[in-house]
Amino acid sequence: MKRIGLITGIIGTGMALAGALPALAEEAATTVTTAVAAIPAPVAAASAVNSGDTAWVLVSTALVMLMTIPGLAFFYGGLVRKKNVLSVLMQCFFLMCAVSLQWVICGYSLSFGPDVKGLIGNLDWAMLKNVGLEPNADYAGTIPHQVFMIFQMMFAVITPGLIIGAFAERMKFSAFVVFMVLWSTIVYDPVCHWVWGMGGFVRKMGALDFAGGTVVHINAGIAALVAALVLGRRLGHPHKLSPPHNLPFAVMGAALLWFGWYGFNAGSALAANGLAGSAFVVTHVATAVAGLAWATMDVIFNRRMTVLGLISGAVAGLVAITPAAGFVTVGGAMGIGLGAGVICYLFVTFVKEKLGYDDALDAFGVHCVGGIWGALATGLWATTAVNSAGANGLFYGNPAQFIIQLKAVAITVAYSGVVSFVLLKLVDGVIGLRATEQSERIGLDLTDHRETGYTVLD
Amino acid sequence: MKYIVAIIQPDRLDEVLERLTASKVHLVTASSVMGRGRQGGIAQVYRSHKEAGTLLKKMKLEIGVNDDYVKAAIEAITGGARTGEVGDGKIFVLDLEQCVRIRTGETGHEAIG
Numbered sequence: 119m120k121r122i123g124l125i126t127g128i129i130g131t132g133m134a135l136a137g138a139l140p141a142l143a144e145e146a147a148t149t150v151t152t153a154v155a156a157i158p159a160p161v162a163a164a165s166a167v168n169s170g171d172t173a174w175v176l177v178s179t180a181l182v183m184l185m186t187i188p189g190l191a192f193f194y195g196g197l198v199r200k201k202n203v204l205s206v207l208m209q210c211f212f213l214m215c216a217v218s219l220q221w222v223i224c225g226y227s228l229s230f231g232p233d234v235k236g237l238i239g240n241l242d243w244a245m246l247k248n249v250g251l252e253p254n255a256d257y258a259g260t261i262p263h264q265v266f267m268i269f270q271m272m273f274a275v276i277t278p279g280l281i282i283g284a285f286a287e288r289m290k291f292s293a294f295v296v297f298m299v300l301w302s303t304i305v306y307d308p309v310c311h312w313v314w315g316m317g318g319f320v321r322k323m324g325a326l327d328f329a330g331g332t333v334v335h336i337n338a339g340i341a342a343l344v345a346a347l348v349l350g351r352r353l354g355h356p357h358k359l360s361p362p363h364n365l366p367f368a369v370m371g372a373a374l375l376w377f378g379w380y381g382f383n384a385g386s387a388l389a390a391n392g393l394a395g396s397a398f399v400v401t402h403v404a405t406a407v408a409g410l411a412w413a414t415m416d417v418i419f420n421r422r423m424t425v426l427g428l429i430s431g432a433v434a435g436l437v438a439i440t441p442a443a444g445f446v447t448v449g450g451a452m453g454i455g456l457g458a459g460v461i462c463y464l465f466v467t468f469v470k471e472k473l474g475y476d477d478a479l480d481a482f483g484v485h486c487v488g489g490i491w492g493a494l495a496t497g498l499w500a501t502t503a504v505n506s507a508g509a510n511g512l513f514y515g516n517p518a519q520f521i522i523q524l525k526a527v528a529i530t531v532a533y534s535g536v537v538s539f540v541l542l543k544l545v546d547g548v549i550g551l552r553a554t555e556q557s558e559r560i561g562l563d564l565t566d567h568r569e570t571g572y573t574v575l576d
Numbered sequence: 577m578k579y580i581v582a583i584i585q586p587d588r589l590d591e592v593l594e595r596l597t598a599s600k601v602h603l604v605t606a607s608s609v610m611g612r613g614r615q616g617g618i619a620q621v622y623r624s625h626k627e628a629g630t631l632l633k634k635m636k637l638e639i640g641v642n643d644d645y646v647k648a649a650i651e652a653i654t655g656g657a658r659t660g661e662v663g664d665g666k667i668f669v670l671d672l673e674q675c676v677r678i679r680t681g682e683t684g685h686e687a688i689g
Binding site: 356359361362420424426427430466467480 | 620621622623625627
């Protein structure tokens with residue numbers, strides 16, 4: 119604006135002088151003309167992109183990426199036997215590559231693209247066509263659309279990764295690859311669309327899922343249970359099991375997960391604002407309480423706290439607070455954390471043993487059960503005082519929200535459970551899911567990848 | 577010639593090696609092993625899963641000695657490793673048929689050390 123004025127002023131003065139010269143020559147008083155048509159200077163149209171929001175979501179994207187590798191990779195990697203450590207790391211790293219590709223080719227479009235009957239997105243955004251740098255006002259009005267896309271990509275990557283915990287140490291790598299690509303496309307993308315996509319029917323129901331309780335944790339968690347049942351138990355389960363081969367790895371992985379989860383939850387505010395701050399705080403508090411709750415259960419039932427217990431509790435808390443992060447107060451967060459620690463502990467310790475399924479790394483016990491608790495707890499503790507775009511839960515006088523949450527949970531469990539089963543059976547029929555007994559004995563690192571994680575002899 | 581295999585508590589290693597050196601028994605091979613005696617061991621807990629009585633960490637020492645050094649070696653090991661607690665370990669003495677020094681090709685008594 120100043121520049122236009124300056125230019126106008128200079129030109130105006132110049133023209134005035136030009137007008138004055140003949141007057142001087144004629145020695146006649148001439149009115150100096152100063153009115154000059156303003157030259158229209160090119161001005162960029164005001165962009166809706168907010169630099170603070172964009173910076174935060176980009177950082178959050180990187181944080182969530184960290185959750186898959188190295189976070190989940192080493193959390194799970196440390197919990198399996200030495201001979202299988204590479205197989206787990208490989209599966210996580212591979213998902214980062216494969217699902218990222220699937221996401222830009224078609225996954226994003228199917229999940230968030232223009233709606234088809236409330237069930238799925240169409241392929242208008244395949245290969246990121248129409249996904250440019252201007253914000254998409256429906257999803258995140260202040261960040262470039264591509265930033266929203268890649269933030270969501272990291273969720274799509276980690277969700278199938280969670281299932282690894284169920285079939286670790288006995289699934290063939292080739293079967294894993296095929297199953298995961300199918301699962302991402304046929305289970306993750308639709309469920310994502312229902313809950314988060316514009317026009318998605320679960321979203322329209324009013325279900326609250328801030329950062330992925332249903333879409334990520336219940337979705338993966340129930341698939342995990344199905345996978346554990348379809349693949350069957352590991353050799354020697356339940357009597358001859360080896361302990362985690364590297365608990366320091368598991369602790370490191372859990373800590374990285376906690377760190378990355380700030381991006382997962384607070385980043386889902388899609389803005390660098392008060393809501394992000396609130397989500398950050400409740401995420402942290404719920405996790406801390408859940409860790410302590412699980413550790414306390416350990417003391418009650420094992421007479422001592424264990425490191426594995428403490429970190430497992432923390433992860434359960436992170437899972438449970440995920441759907442609630444943008445809707446609850448610190449008090450609510452504490453309640454959610456406490457519930458997560460206690461309920462997941464009971465499931466992992468007693469129910470699993472009673473029912474006898476081999477959920478190797480407790481993907482179902484922590485992610486599905488924790489996710490269900492979190493989704494329902496959102497229906498209890500949600501308050502519009504924290505987020506006016508949300509709703510009130512049962513404790514704030516609105517029991518209807520709890521019912522909506524229950525429906526969303528049921529729909530996710532039913533769809534993911536059934537379709538995961540079908541996909542597993544399909545892959546099993548074509549190439550076989552399970553490694554041979556011999557391979558399992560030797561270890562998947564050597565048999566699937568011809569590599570060892572640690573050299574024994576120099 | 578005799579071959580002595582001793583299983584001792586890992587933290588007694590330094591004491592035992594000192595006494596062996598003082599007794600002029602220099603050559604020894606040490607390895608880290610797992611084992612148990614009559615005591616049950618510490619049961620590890622993994623989430624819900626409790627292991628039933630485990631193996632414990634021990635150190636294994638292997639020494640080839642000439643017959644006249646056997647007594648001194650046993651005394652050195654016992655002196656260094658005994659704590660009076662259950663789990664102190666055991667010493668096995670085996671007959672050694674042949675011993676060869678690889679560098680020089682010496683055999684028998686000279687080779688042992």
